Amino acid sequence: MSEERTDEESVTEEGVTAADVRHVAGLARVDVAADESERFAEQFVAILEHFETLDEVPETDAEPDLTNVLRADEVRDGLSQEEALRNAPETEDGYFKGPRVS
Amino acid sequence: MASERSSAATDADGDYPTEPDDEYGAFLTREVIESSADGPLSGVSVALKDNISTEGVRTTCGSAMLADYVPPYDATVVERLQNSGATIVGKTNMDEFGMGGTTETSHFGPTENPRAPGRVAGGSSGGSAAAVAADLADAALGSDTGGSIRNPAAFCGVVGLKPTYGLVSRYGLVAYANSLEQIGPIAPTAEGVGTVLDAIAGPDDRDATTRAAGDHGTTEQDDTATGPDGSYAAAATGDVEGTTIGVLTDLLEGSDEQVVEAFEDSIDVLEARGATAEDVSLESIEHALAAYYVIAMGEASSNLARFDGVRYGLGGAAVEGSENSGGNDGEAGDWNEAYARVREAGFGEEVKRRILLGTYALSAGYHDKYYAKAQDARAWVKRDFDAAFEDVDVLASPTMPVVPPEIGERIDDPLQLYLMDANTVPVNLANLPAISVPAVGTPGSDYDGDDASTTGGGDEAPPVGVQFIGGAFDEETVIRVGSALE
Structure with a gap:
């Protein structure tokens, strides 16, 4: 459960535990149910093992083909406040309303 | 009542007198959006994948998170x-946020394959392909990440055609x-694919990664392209005399007999x-494959951070256990916990799996x-493809x-x-265009007298696609070579 341990642990040697899954889920702001974290842990072992094949890839420089795409800094129409708020589950006085904090 | 499923079935307003049944579950929303002008697509009905903003x-996006989301643009x-004159006839089913290859991860249930009943339609743009195969639309748009x-x-x-990265604007595509x-x-x-591509391709100042097809003179293989003056539809000549095709043997090895x-x-x-x-x-x-999944999951984990239940998505009140889990929910002093509950409720399992693996x-x-x-x-993949195109005009593999x-x-x-994605993902890593066309003798292929209108039929060969990849x-070139199998 401790963050430090998770960061330093080698996945291949130790495998992925349900606690590791819950730790990452916390970073990603997604709750996972207990049975889901067990199942994910098992699946992640197989998937990460497949990702290990990247170890064999030689260092390769990308040669990106870059162009300057800056445009003139001119004012354009954007969404109106009403349009921007239209899909929010809760609004108040023209603002988004977030979860209660106290 | 009996509306013919051809472009002639639309009346002057582009309305269909009667909607044919969607027995395969191709659509999530059937709503007609009229054309705004006459043009090359007048009378053509087009279905849109439900991650394209309307x-x-x-x-x-096939997700509970956006079940009620109505885009303002x-x-x-x-x-x-x-x-261009097209009539949009609805929004099609898809794997949730595009994450899947069978359309089974859709929150709204799977789409059935019109040409192989009981089997998946593929994905993630399964509803779009099924709508075309079932003749519920003349054409459709999908999106192709892998x-x-x-x-x-x-x-x-x-x-189906995946364009070169930068040919078609992604503005309004949910990332x-x-x-x-x-x-x-x-x-x-x-x-048909070329006709639609003619309408949608080209630079857009709201997507800074778009470029004109002719405006890309810095890589070697570009001089074969005819540039922006050519018509993609006109490229479907079926002429492969003198064309050199490279068969990607590595991708044949892992394929079924x-x-x-x-x-x-x-x-x-x-x-x-006449091809070689x-x-x-x-x-x-x-x-x-491994590279694709690491990159796609990494980008997904940050892209999907926006779904927090505040600006859009499920509200906290819609989430079980958030407001009513007892008076001591005062630990809701942490917004992160409220987000985490909304995201647990709004995302399906495959989406969570990819967000977590990407975060990891x-x-x-x-x-x-x-x-x-x-x-x-x-x-490395990009470099390998560039080298291959010095010797061949197109590369081919089973799709x-x-x-x-x-x-x-x-x-x-x-x-x-x-692992089912092994043959398709290299193209996305290398930013290249690729087309999939029905193999000869399989459903959907006109070649050898096979009837393209056949849907279903238990004893028929299953559908198989051939992929052609271009510079x-x-x-x-991929449209031209693909058209030679028709």
């Missing part, structure tokens, strides 16, 4: 279709993995028509091991290594599902 028409491709246009086109016996994905057309024929047979029959036909085929092996290609691969201590190596692999699985057959083993911005 002003005033709900756009769900149109995607650029929607405006371009409307200005094969999501070509896979369902192959499984449903229709033609999954920005650096990999493109919007592209699905239609019954290569010419049925698939390999149909693929080789198709190459034989092209050779009989040679074997090509790319050393990097075995690493493409980008987290401290693992970034260099996974993400940095994946970027090396991406550059999918398998025939469409039965609904429910594979969904429980994520790694096995990911950057050389869509004309």
Whole structure:
């Protein structure tokens, strides 16, 4: 459960535990149910093992083909406040309303 | 009552007198959006994948999170279709946020394959391909991050094209993995795909990654492209005399026998028509799948952070246990916990799996091991493709290594599902264009007298797609070669 341990642990040697899954889920702001974290842990072992094949890839420089795409800094129409708020589950006085904090 | 499913079935206003039944579950929303001008697509009905924003028409991405989301603006491709005369006939089913290859991860249930009943339509643009295969639309748009246009086109016996990265605007496409994905057309024929591409391709100042097809003179293979003056539809000449086709042998090795047979029959036909085929092996290609998933999941984990239940998505009140889990929910002093509950309720299992794996691969201590190596692999794959195109005009492989699985057959083993993408993902890593067309003698192929209108039929061969990959911005060549199998 401790963050430090998770960061330093080698996945291949130790495998992925349900606690590791819950730790990452916390970073990603997604709750996972207990049975889901067990199942994910098992699946992640197989998937990460497949990702290990990247170890064999030689260092390769990308040669990106870059162009300057800056445009003139001119004012354009954007969404109106009403349009921007239209899909929010809760609004108040023209603002988004977030979860209660106290 | 009986509306013919041809373009002639629309009346002057573009309305269908009666909607034919959607027995395969291709659509999530059936709502007509009229054209805004006459043009080359007048009278043509087009279905849109439900991750393409339509002003005033709900756009769900196949997710509970966006079940009620109504975009306040149109995607650029929607405006371009409307200005070309097309009538939009609805929004199609998809794997949730594009994450899947069978359309089974849709919150709204799977789409059935019109040409292989009981089997999946492929994905993630499964509804778009099924709508075309079932003749519920003349054409459709999908999006392709790692094969999501070509896979369902192959499984449903229709033609699908993933354009070069930067040819089609992504403005208004709900993002999954920005650096990999493109919007592209699905239609019954290569010419049909070209006609739609003519309407949607071209630079857009609201997507800074778009470029004109002719404006890309810095890479070697570009001089083969005819540039912006050519018509993609006109490229479907069926003429392959003198064309050199490189067969990607590495991708044949992992394919089912049925698939390999149909693929080789198709190459034989092209050779009989004057093309030359040679074997090509790319050393990097075995690493493409792992690289693709690391990059796509990493980008997904950050893109999907926006779904927090505040600006859009499920509200906290809609989430069980948030407001009513007792008076001591005062630990809701942490917004992060409220977000985490909303996101648990709003995302399906595959989406959570990819967000978590992406977060993991980008987290401290693992970034260099996974993400940095994946970027090396991406550059290597691109370099290998560039080298191959010095000797051949197009590269070919089966689009999918398998025939469409039965609904429910594979969904429980994520790694096995990911492996189905082995032949399609290298193209996205290399930013290249690729088309999938029905193999000769399979459903959807007109070649050898097979009836393209056949849907279903238990004793028929299963659908198999052939993929042709071209150099950057050389869509004309893949359309031309693909049309030779029709």
